[in-house]
Structures are given as C-alpha cells and as structure tokens.
Amino acid sequence: MEANQRIARISAHLHPSNPQVEREHAILRQDGCRAKGGAPGFKVAILGAAGGIGQPLAMLMKMNPLVSVLHLYDVVNSPGVTADISHMDTGAVVRGFLGQQQLESALTGMDLVVIPAGVPRKPGMTRDDLFNINAGIVKTLCEGIAKSCPNAIVNLISNPVNSTVPIAAEVFKKAGTYDPKKLLGVTMLDVVRANTFVAEVLGLDPREVNVPVVGGHAGVTILPLLSQVKPPCSFTSEETEYLTKRIQDGGTEVVQAKAGTGSATLSMAYAAVKFADACLRGLRGDAGIVECAFVASQVTELPFFASKVKLGRGGAEEVHQLGPLNEYERVGLEKAKKELEASIQKGISFIRK
Ligand SMILES: NC(=O)c1ccc[n+]([C@@H]2O[C@H](COP(=O)([O-])OP(=O)(O)OC[C@H]3O[C@@H](n4cnc5c(N)ncnc54)[C@H](O)[C@@H]3O)[C@@H](O)[C@H]2O)c1
Numbered sequence: 001m002e003a004n005q006r007i008a009r010i011s012a013h014l015h016p017s018n019p020q021v022e023r024e025h026a027i028l029r030q031d032g033c034r035a036k037g038g039a040p041g042f043k044v045a046i047l048g049a050a051g052g053i054g055q056p057l058a059m060l061m062k063m064n065p066l067v068s069v070l071h072l073y074d075v076v077n078s079p080g081v082t083a084d085i086s087h088m089d090t091g092a093v094v095r096g097f098l099g100q101q102q103l104e105s106a107l108t109g110m111d112l113v114v115i116p117a118g119v120p121r122k123p124g125m126t127r128d129d130l131f132n133i134n135a136g137i138v139k140t141l142c143e144g145i146a147k148s149c150p151n152a153i154v155n156l157i158s159n160p161v162n163s164t165v166p167i168a169a170e171v172f173k174k175a176g177t178y179d180p181k182k183l184l185g186v187t188m189l190d191v192v193r194a195n196t197f198v199a200e201v202l203g204l205d206p207r208e209v210n211v212p213v214v215g216g217h218a219g220v221t222i223l224p225l226l227s228q229v230k231p232p233c234s235f236t237s238e239e240t241e242y243l244t245k246r247i248q249d250g251g252t253e254v255v256q257a258k259a260g261t262g263s264a265t266l267s268m269a270y271a272a273v274k275f276a277d278a279c280l281r282g283l284r285g286d287a288g289i290v291e292c293a294f295v296a297s298q299v300t301e302l303p304f305f306a307s308k309v310k311l312g313r314g315g316a317e318e319v320h321q322l323g324p325l326n327e328y329e330r331v332g333l334e335k336a337k338k339e340l341e342a343s344i345q346k347g348i349s350f351i352r353k
C-alpha cells in the first residue's frame with residue numbers, strides 16, 4: 001500500500017464522520033473483519049462509550065489482550081474518546097462511531113456488544129425512574145444489533161436492568177434473532193461489591209472471596225447468598241443483616257456520595273470488563289467459566305432471573321440452580337421475586353404495547 005493511502009487509512013480511524021470510514025468498514029467486512037496490523041482476537045463494540053462508564057470501560061477493553069478490534073459508539077463525543085484511547089500501545093485497533101447513522105457500521109461483524117448507554121440516577125431516584133428514557137435507548141440499540149450483528153453476545157448494563165433485559169429480548173424476538181443464551185444483564189457489580197464487603201467483615205483479601213448474588217439488579221431483588229460464600233464461613237445474624245443491606249444499597253451509597261453528578265462508573269467499568277472478559281474466554285472455548293448474570297431462566301417461575309451461569313462458545317450455556325438456601329435467603333427470595341415480576345412485565349409490555 002502506498003504511503004499516502006496508509007496515512008489516509010489511519011486518519012479515517014480518528015475522524016468517524018469522514019466518508020473514508022465507510023470505505024474502511026467495507027474493507028474490514030471483506031477481510032472477515034480482521035483489522036490489519038491488529039492482534040488476533042475478538043471484535044467488541046461499546047455503545048455509550050463516551051459516558052461515565054463508557055470511557056473507563058473503553059480504556060480497560062483496549063488493555064484486554066483478547067480484543068483485536070474495539071468499536072466506540074455514542075451519540076456525543078466519541079471522536080475525542082476514540083482519538084485518546086487509540087494512542088494506547090496495546091493490540092486492539094480502535095474506531096469511533098458518532099450518531100445513529102453510524103450505528104450499523106459500529107455493529108457490523110461484532111462478537112460482543114457491551115451497552116452502558118443511558119441516563120444514570122440522581123439522589124432520591126430509583127433505577128425504575130430511569131425507565132422512561134432508557135427503555136427507548138435500549139430498544140433502538142437492540143434493533144441495530146438485530147440488524148447488524150444478530151449473533152453477537154450482548155452485555156446489557158443500562159438500568160433498570162430488571163426491565164431493559166426483557167425489552168432487549170422482546171426486540172430480538174420481534175426481529176426473529178433472539179437467542180436467550182446470548183443476552184446477559186450485567187449484575188457483576190453486585191458480586192464485586194459483595195466480595196469487597198464480605199472480605200472486609202472476614203478480614204480476608206477480596207480476591208480470595210466469592211459471593212453468589214442472585215435475583216436481579218435493584219434493591220431487594222439483589223439477593224446475596226451469604227450461606228454459599230467461598231471460602232466457607234458463617235455470619236452472625238447482625239452481620240448477615242448488615243451485609244445484605246449494604247450489598248443491596250451499594251448503588252445508592254455511590255449515588256448519594258456523588259451528590260447529583262451520577263452513579264457508579266469506575267467500579268462499574270471494572271465489573272463490566274471482568275464480566276466481558278469472562279464472556280470472551282467462554283467464546284474462546286475456555287472451560288469452567290462461571291459468573292452471575294441476569295438471563296432467561298427456568299430456575300424460578302419468572303422468565304428472567306440472575307444466578308450463576310456457565311459461559312461458553314454459545315454464551316450462557318448453562319444456568320445454574322440456586323443451591324440450598326437458608327431461611328433468611330428464602331424470605332429474601334420471595335420479596336425479590338415479587339418486585340422482579342413487575343419489573344420484567346413492565347419491560348415486556350413496553351415492546352408488546
Ligand atoms: N448494571 C449495573 O450494574 C450498572 C451500574 C452502574 C450504572 N448503570 C447504568 O448504566 C447507564 C450509564 O451510566 P453512566 O454513568 O455511564 O451514564 P452517563 O450519562 O455518564 O453516560 C451514558 C452515555 O450514554 C450515551 N447515550 C445516550 N443515549 C444514547 C444512545 N441512544 N446511543 C448511544 N449512546 C447513548 C450518552 O451520550 C452518554 O455518553 C445508566 O443507565 C446507569 O444507571 C448500570
């Protein structure tokens with residue numbers, strides 16, 4: 001390739017509004033979407049990449065050796081974030097996409113799509129208060145996925161997760177592309193928080209602790225199974241009460257501390273990358289990858305529920321049962337199911353209305 005062609009090709013990455021981007025994407029499609037000069041690996045898109053979660057998430061994904069191509073899509077500011085991240089000397093090739101007319105290009109050929117697009121909470125709001133704005137955003141983005149990368153695994157972060165995952169499922173059903181194994185609501189932050197808070201109480205390194213958190217991702221639907229903590233341990237009833245409440249209110253703790261400027265972004269980006277990395281290792285065919293996620297489920301009578309899932313080439317290949325619960329957890333499960341049922345139904349009705 002001539003030097004001036006090479007330069008034009010590189011410049012196009014930095015200016016997603018440049019028509020040359022379209023030509024570049026056509027080349028990528030012909031190449032089977034392997035970026036020239038990039039490392040072998042998976043192609044990942046982040047939708048909402050210029051946001052509070054999106055930016056650190058983009059940075060961490062650019063550092064992930066399993067990622068060869070990273071597409072950063074937003075309705076604002078994605079060119080700046082892309083230019084910035086693209087200077088990192090890691091393997092993934094980064095491209096920016098701005099505005100809905102570039103959604104299709106952003107999604108074509110992707111293996112994994114991570115969605116942190118949408119508005120965050122302010123103090124005094126519940127996650128459900130975000131429904132009116134975020135439901136429409138998730139619907140539009142999932143319509144794009146159904147059209148441009150129907151086989152991709154989707155990691156949905158936008159709140160209220162208990163409703164946005166059912167919305168996404170309905171959009172995919174309508175488009176005829178729904179594969180329940182490939183749609184995963186991200187509840188990893190609840191697990192990350194639970195590991196941290198439990199480790200504090202036990203005086204352990206949080207990296208040694210694993211707490212299953214099941215149910216959903218809002219208030220009482222967040223149900224930590226403290227009877228199943230690894231390494232095995234026991235808690236007094238005061239410790240159980242304190243830990244359950246702190247884990248359930250972890251998001252609100254951050255929203256209040258941020259005092260109107262948003263909700264968890266940095267810990268969420270960390271949790272999102274931890275979860276995306278597990279999905280990519282599953283896609284690669286690694287054995288024994290098990291994480292909690294909010295998925296289509298037959299573990300309870302509800303159509304969606306968060307529990308441990310085994311991640312593999314097809315996504316969430318097995319949904320684990322809850323295992324033995326103690327009396328405190330059984331009571332918590334009933335409360336969680338009641339609230340979850342309404343949130344799931346609200347999501348379904350939004351599309352079927
Ligand atoms: N699942 C979880 O555990 C978890 C944790 C934290 C936050 N969240 C949720 O994640 C979402 C994002 O939080 P944030 O702090 O990053 O918010 P933010 O406002 O900082 O960023 C959101 C980004 O989404 C973009 N956006 C809006 N509409 C879009 C569209 N149609 N297409 C593409 N991008 C669009 C915005 O331009 C912005 O850059 C919120 O709904 C929040 O509640 C979920």
Ligand SMILES: O=C(O)C[C@H](O)C(=O)O
Binds near residue numbers: 127
């Ligand atoms: O609490 C929020 O609104 C954001 C997120 O769901 C969280 O758990 O931090």
